Amino acid sequence: MLRNCTKTLGLALLLVLVAADSDQMCRHLQELHNKLQFKQRVRYMKYYIPLNYTFKVHYEEIYRIKNTTRLQKQSFTEVDLKILWVYINSQVFKSILQILPRKHPSRRYVRSISKLFDYLRMEVRFMVMDLDERVEDIIDAVQGKDPESRRKDIKPKALLDNCYQVMI
Helix, strand or coil: CHHHHHHHHHHHHHHCHHHCCCHHHHHHHHHHHHHCCHHHHHHHHHHCCCCCCCEEEEHHHCCCHHHHHHHHHCCCCHHHHHHHHHHHHHHHHHHHHHHCCCCCCCHHHHHHHHHHHHHHHHHHHHHCCCCCHHHHHHHHHHCCCCCCCCEEEECHHHHHHHHHHHHC
């Protein structure tokens, strides 16, 4: 019963993303929610990856709940935070794909999630005409336009966990 309640709450929050009335976006979000379930994250990103394996990502790519709270205190709107969630996680999955070997068992799973984020990115881009300059600065840092930005070692599963936790 708790699982259904959590799922319903998560889906309700997902559907509010950028006040979308698009059926396509809702389908992508539902599919993303299903793919990021705990069992799949553990299976593909913990069991199939060596213990203590980390890789370097831009500091801005680590998008946690506490980051959203910090940004809210800096007067970012809810729409800005959702746009950042889509753009940052899109880049995170591209980074994970770059480190996985071609025949790795997790590659298909990560690629499917990456495609969902690409679709969400396209849909968000059409819905939002002008971005806040601060949001653009963060997106530029995440997309690697600043090679001198800080980097941090992190486990791939931790990035997926952060993505899911911020989503719900």
